[in-house]
Amino acid sequence: MKRRGRMGAIGCLLASMLLAGAIVPANAAADSTIAVISDQEAEDVIVADQEAEDLVAPSEEDLLSAQAIEGDISFIEQDGTTQTLSGSDFKADLAQVSGDSVTLKDGWYYVSANKTFNNRVEVSGEVQLILGDEVQLDCKKGIHVTSSGSLAIFSEPGGTGKLIADASDVESCAGIGGNVGESGAHLVKICSGNVTAKGGVDAAGIGGGERDGGKGGDGGDFIMYGGTCNAHGKEFGAGVGGGNNGNGGTIIIYGGELSAYGGYYTALFYEGGGAGIGGGMASEFASGGDGATVIISNSTVEAYSTGGGAGIGGGGGEPRSFGYGGDGGTVTIKDDSTVYVNTKTNDESEPGWAIGAGNDGDNTKGSVSLYDGAVVIQDPDGANSKFATENDRIKYCRESKVIKIEPCKHVNATYSKSATGHTLQCAYCKADDGTKEPHVFDGDNYCVTCGYHLNAPHFKRANLVLGERIGLTFWADLPTLVGVDYGDAYVELSVGGKRAHEACGGR
Ligand SMILES: [Zn+2]
Numbered sequence: 001m002k003r004r005g006r007m008g009a010i011g012c013l014l015a016s017m018l019l020a021g022a023i024v025p026a027n028a029a030a031d032s033t034i035a036v037i038s039d040q041e042a043e044d045v046i047v048a049d050q051e052a053e054d055l056v057a058p059s060e061e062d063l064l065s066a067q068a069i070e071g072d073i074s075f076i077e078q079d080g081t082t083q084t085l086s087g088s089d090f091k092a093d094l095a096q097v098s099g100d101s102v103t104l105k106d107g108w109y110y111v112s113a114n115k116t117f118n119n120r121v122e123v124s125g126e127v128q129l130i131l132g133d134e135v136q137l138d139c140k141k142g143i144h145v146t147s148s149g150s151l152a153i154f155s156e157p158g159g160t161g162k163l164i165a166d167a168s169d170v171e172s173c174a175g176i177g178g179n180v181g182e183s184g185a186h187l188v189k190i191c192s193g194n195v196t197a198k199g200g201v202d203a204a205g206i207g208g209g210e211r212d213g214g215k216g217g218d219g220g221d222f223i224m225y226g227g228t229c230n231a232h233g234k235e236f237g238a239g240v241g242g243g244n245n246g247n248g249g250t251i252i253i254y255g256g257e258l259s260a261y262g263g264y265y266t267a268l269f270y271e272g273g274g275a276g277i278g279g280g281m282a283s284e285f286a287s288g289g290d291g292a293t294v295i296i297s298n299s300t301v302e303a304y305s306t307g308g309g310a311g312i313g314g315g316g317g318e319p320r321s322f323g324y325g326g327d328g329g330t331v332t333i334k335d336d337s338t339v340y341v342n343t344k345t346n347d348e349s350e351p352g353w354a355i356g357a358g359n360d361g362d363n364t365k366g367s368v369s370l371y372d373g374a375v376v377i378q379d380p381d382g383a384n385s386k387f388a389t390e391n392d393r394i395k396y397c398r399e400s401k402v403i404k405i406e407p408c409k410h411v412n413a414t415y416s417k418s419a420t421g422h423t424l425q426c427a428y429c430k431a432d433d434g435t436k437e438p439h440v441f442d443g444d445n446y447c448v449t450c451g452y453h454l455n456a457p458h459f460k461r462a463n464l465v466l467g468e469r470i471g472l473t474f475w476a477d478l479p480t481l482v483g484v485d486y487g488d489a490y491v492e493l494s495v496g497g498k499r500a501h502e503a504c505g506g507r
């Protein structure tokens, strides 16, 4: 609660008092630990490092409750394929671990049924976790992953496994990531499944914990390949990225859907917040965390912030203590991704920039790059939505408060057309590189893209006169430009210059 002491505002003090009563100390963690259960016998169970974690060994009863996993377990890998492991490949089925605590060390874990851990789950080493379909793993005080640990999350093939890591009542600790003063995990990876992560006061949803003294916990690395993720920072923490004062880390979204919400803090005449994706907010004469290195590829991302944090970029500033907002990060948006950013969901102070610095940060730093076919829409939700022109797209990203980036639909585009194809001329994106594309015709012979009308059908006729009175006429639909389709061709018999049908009186 250090930072609130100097705020002085009555509201802050009240808030502090209220919070102090409600908050469980970060290291109240575990009063006992069921640890990693091996794939062998009960005696193979590895008890967590008691000295480091101040934990008590699990009871005999707890150990016996952990059973070996029978049969194979399939799951969605990061490349989207379904993979299968044998039950003996797993260290434990967490659903069979009794008690409220667990420490996961190197290896694979499975969750076969709903399970709740009321203490903070500890991850040390390289841990892979497969969530059973329709199963929820509820970590009531979040998951502690140190900067040397990694956590990879998968679901069974239905993709419906769910992990909730909610540290929102654990001050200073990330939902998934560092404790107070610690950076985020070496790597948090979501390959499939549905993850919700909520940080405690001044910590990130996924990433760093609150600062301890000077610099806050940086974000660590976060990679998504699929599934869904909702990440909420609290107060000065980023949704995904740094805790209070912490930098953003590296965040790569290769697939799936991420929604990230920076924290928000308000008191009398004062408010602040972390970035949706990026740095935590400034405090105590230290600047806000700088933005992350962010790559979004073939994905859907929403980033929200309020109180001064950037949507994607730096944490908010704190003018009262001369803490400037964090700078923007390096942001690359590729491969038809859709990105929505809103930095003014709830605040009255100056919001941060959509993709760039937090308020009072240096918005000339950092960079944004977009795929050629992206359109940038400012204030996309309201009646005043405005498309950035092709050359303003980056400027709009950096200097707007609410934007949407999505594949351009080339509204009001013009096309140079010829019989052999069309060439796009769009004012809002860079997809108009002069490439001529072939027409694609609908059933009425209009190009669905450029509207070019094929001058067809061309009924061509060839008469073959057989004597004076009898002729054969070959009719065919001969579109000359897109190949020839003789599907409608037919032969007509005429007698005496009249169609046979007429000549015979309809008989
Ligand atoms: Zn366009």
Ligand SMILES: [Zn+2]
Residues within 6 Å of the ligand: 421, 422, 438, 439, 440, 447, 448, 449, 450, 451, 452
């Ligand atoms: Zn066309």
